[in-house]
Amino acid sequence: MNRLEVKDLTVTFPTADGLVQAVRGVSFELEAGKTLGIVGESGSGKSVTMQTIIGLTRGARVSGQALFEGQDLLAMKSDDLRHVRGAEISMIFQDPLSSLHPYYRVGWQIVEMIRAHQEVSARAARLRAVELLRLVGIPQPERRVDDFPHQFSGGMRQRAMIAMALANNPKLLIADEPTTALDVTVQAQIIDLMQSLQKELGTTIIMVTHDLGVVADIADKVIVMYAGRAVEEADRRTLFYRAHHPYTRGLMGSLPGKGGTRERLNPIAGQPPSLIRIPSGCPFHPRCPFVMDRCLREEPPLLDVGTEEGHQSACWLPPDLVGFDRQVDARRWTAAEADRTGRARVLAKGRALTAEPAS
Amino acid sequence: MIHAVAPGSAPQDSDVLVRVDDVRKYFPIRTGLLRREVGRVHAVDGVSLEIRKGETLGIVGETGCGKSTLARCIARLYDLTAGTVVFDGRDISRLSRRRMRPLRKGIQMIFQDPIGSLNPRRRVGSIIGDPFAIHGISRGEDRKHQVQELMRVVGLNPEHYNRFPAEFSGGQRQRIGVARALALRPKLIIADEPVSALDVSIQAQILNLLTDLQDEFGLTYIFIAHDLSVVRHVSDRIAVMYLGKIVEVASVSELYARPRHPYTNALLSAVPVPDPDQADQRERIILVGDVPSPINPPSGCRFHPRCPKAQNLCTEVDPPLEVKKDDRAEHVAACHFPVEVGEKLSRARAGIAQPERQAAVEVSHEAVEGAIGPKEKT
Numbered sequence: 153m154n155r156l157e158v159k160d161l162t163v164t165f166p167t168a169d170g171l172v173q174a175v176r177g178v179s180f181e182l183e184a185g186k187t188l189g190i191v192g193e194s195g196s197g198k199s200v201t202m203q204t205i206i207g208l209t210r211g212a213r214v215s216g217q218a219l220f221e222g223q224d225l226l227a228m229k230s231d232d233l234r235h236v237r238g239a240e241i242s243m244i245f246q247d248p249l250s251s252l253h254p255y256y257r258v259g260w261q262i263v264e265m266i267r268a269h270q271e272v273s274a275r276a277a278r279l280r281a282v283e284l285l286r287l288v289g290i291p292q293p294e295r296r297v298d299d300f301p302h303q304f305s306g307g308m309r310q311r312a313m314i315a316m317a318l319a320n321n322p323k324l325l326i327a328d329e330p331t332t333a334l335d336v337t338v339q340a341q342i343i344d345l346m347q348s349l350q351k352e353l354g355t356t357i358i359m360v361t362h363d364l365g366v367v368a369d370i371a372d373k374v375i376v377m378y379a380g381r382a383v384e385e386a387d388r389r390t391l392f393y394r395a396h397h398p399y400t401r402g403l404m405g406s407l408p409g410k411g412g413t414r415e416r417l418n419p420i421a422g423q424p425p426s427l428i429r430i431p432s433g434c435p436f437h438p439r440c441p442f443v444m445d446r447c448l449r450e451e452p453p454l455l456d457v458g459t460e461e462g463h464q465s466a467c468w469l470p471p472d473l474v475g476f477d478r479q480v481d482a483r484r485w486t487a488a489e490a491d492r493t494g495r496a497r498v499l500a501k502g503r504a505l506t507a508e509p510a511s
Numbered sequence: 512m513i514h515a516v517a518p519g520s521a522p523q524d525s526d527v528l529v530r531v532d533d534v535r536k537y538f539p540i541r542t543g544l545l546r547r548e549v550g551r552v553h554a555v556d557g558v559s560l561e562i563r564k565g566e567t568l569g570i571v572g573e574t575g576c577g578k579s580t581l582a583r584c585i586a587r588l589y590d591l592t593a594g595t596v597v598f599d600g601r602d603i604s605r606l607s608r609r610r611m612r613p614l615r616k617g618i619q620m621i622f623q624d625p626i627g628s629l630n631p632r633r634r635v636g637s638i639i640g641d642p643f644a645i646h647g648i649s650r651g652e653d654r655k656h657q658v659q660e661l662m663r664v665v666g667l668n669p670e671h672y673n674r675f676p677a678e679f680s681g682g683q684r685q686r687i688g689v690a691r692a693l694a695l696r697p698k699l700i701i702a703d704e705p706v707s708a709l710d711v712s713i714q715a716q717i718l719n720l721l722t723d724l725q726d727e728f729g730l731t732y733i734f735i736a737h738d739l740s741v742v743r744h745v746s747d748r749i750a751v752m753y754l755g756k757i758v759e760v761a762s763v764s765e766l767y768a769r770p771r772h773p774y775t776n777a778l779l780s781a782v783p784v785p786d787p788d789q790a791d792q793r794e795r796i797i798l799v800g801d802v803p804s805p806i807n808p809p810s811g812c813r814f815h816p817r818c819p820k821a822q823n824l825c826t827e828v829d830p831p832l833e834v835k836k837d838d839r840a841e842h843v844a845a846c847h848f849p850v851e852v853g854e855k856l857s858r859a860r861a862g863i864a865q866p867e868r869q870a871a872v873e874v875s876h877e878a879v880e881g882a883i884g885p886k887e888k889t
Binding site for chain 1: 719743796
């Protein structure tokens with residue numbers, strides 16, 4: 153059964169400069185006990201999607217559905233939602249210092265979290281808090297439970313946040329860049345912790361990140377977001393080895409470490425678009441090396457591509473063109489060239505960074 | 512230029528641009544009415560290094576290991592507590608501000624935060640022109656031409672000379688920072704986390720730019736980053752720092768093929784690899800605990816409280832940075848019990864007197880190598 157089902161989620165923010173179209177029709181499903189990775193650059197809408205699901209986007213205009221075990225979170229009254237949030241769904245944010253209250257002891261904050269959702273005595277809740285801190289690897293939890301957040305290191309704060317998020321054994325854990333502010337060694341500790349908790353408690357995890365390495369490590373399924381939309385969705389291996397969308401392809405090409413040392417990287421040209429003025433047609437067309445005439449006019453929907461079940465991509469290129477090698481790129485280029493006249497041809501010129509056929 | 516030094520041979524004096532010898536930087540901690548000194552943060556605690564002309568030296572380590580402080584000591588943005596820095600054959604470690612000023616042309620920095628390091632109220636042309644103004648190099652139309660030429664070199668549109676920083680994106684702002692650093696044709700550029708604040712696609716653009724500029728102008732880089740895949744991509748050699756000290760220095764290929772220090776092993780194994788197959792195969796070394804406080808660093812080897820290989824000797828004697836058996840002359844590590852190729856850092860060894868630790872450490876060199884991929888430089 154699907155633990156979470158998001159249908160056609162749209163989120164806009166009215167601002168003085170115009171309407172910010174943060175999320176533009178995102179749909180996905182997530183099975184219980186699985187990990188979903190959502191990747192994308194700043195402003196792709198990945199965080200807003202998650203915050204909207206749990207009702208944390210104030211002042212936003214929201215439409216669509218977010219079904220958590222059949223209940224629509226977006227249609228819930230705020231009191232009911234508050235009960236679900238914290239007890240059944242919890243969230244870990246990027247910056248643990250601003251998510252912990254500086255005036256209250258860490259243990260007290262966890263106790264508060266437990267007692268808000270469960271009928272337990274203060275003493276039992278405190279014991280549980282100590283146990284949770286031990287679980288997430290805080291040394292001497294009996295003593296540290298009475299520390300203030302500033303007495304914790306960055307890694308310890310993040311672990312305390314996780315302890316708090318796990319206080320009520322949530323069914324769904326949403327982690328928004330949980331390790332971005334941390335060193336790699338601490339990041340490894342945190343990811344290890346999340347994985348073992350999932351194994352033990354069957355927690356469903358959504359991991360929002362810009363780090364493709366983290367996704368390659370832990371996600372079962374990955375969604376790539378761009379300009380407020382899901383542009384590609386696939387299982388982890390398919391995405392990393394047989395991606396279809398030129399944006400996904402570009403992201404992988406931008407990563408150092410795959411090619412040799414000092415080899416030139418293949419960055420994506422240009423910058424992500426403004427969410428107030430989203431380009432016509434496919435929002436990626438101003439940066440895409442495979443731009444075609446059609447891309448300027450029509451925004452592609454998510455279509456089945458490749459050979460794997462559930463692999464979808466929002467791109468007008470032929471569905472069988474998946475993967476990263478030069479031959480496939482050359483075929484992409486040829487396919488695009490066939491559809492190009494006038495403007496698309498001008499746009500594609502000089503953008504051949506990722507796409508130059510071997511000629 | 513990069514390979515002017517044959518591997519295994521000691522570098523000639525003429526090849527060395529910067530020589531750092533036993534540099535220390537302590538920050539006093541003062542409290543109370545009289546601002547009495549109650550302790551010292553040992554931010555950099557006895558670092559010796561050589562940076563050769565035309566190379567890129569990467570410095571990696573966790574938050575608080577002293578890598579940025581070391582960089583600022585080399586650039587003489589800080590006064591040194593002890594030790595010497597020789598830049599281009601000249602001892603700059605004790606120079607006054609005034610006498611340092613003409614030499615600053617030779618050493619420039621690029622910072623992490625492209626927004627914080629640009630004055631929002633000034634136009635980009637004048638920001639990039641600052642170095643010319645400060646050093647009284649050119650003025651008027653002449654300066655404008657030079658600034659526009661710089662903008663072109665770093666991939667900015669010279670017509671945007673009169674725009675404000677806010678009108679540029681993050682990647683473009685970092686290009687402004689690069690242009691400013693480049694203005695005086697420095698010999699050494701110290702880049703402190705130059706791409707950490709940028710999205711991957713933009714990060715790749717800046718990395719390419721830095722590589723191109725190095726080739727074009729024969730620059731020497733010190734490249735500081737916590738992202739090891741970035742450091743690996745740009746560096747010729749890498750120095751690994753832990754708690755104010757250098758624990759290992761080697762060429763990139765050596766370091767990844769045979770990391771000797773247990774900390775290096777742990778660090779390399781912790782980097783997430785954007786490749787599912789490799790990610791599944793490898794074993795991460797999960798270090799227990801946090802980095803100790805640099806106010807009271809542990810005795811002996813500073814890594815011993817977290818080290819899976821630590822023995823009693825490690826708590827007493829600080830290991831020197833030296834060439835280990837079978838290693839190349841340029842590969843040095845500071846460890847009494849260096850990791851052998853193929854060795855598993857075993858789970859069973861809990862290290863020294865750490866009641867709270869649950870050692871969860873296992874790795875093999877095959878795993879690390881498989882994860883990162885053996886790499887030979889061209």
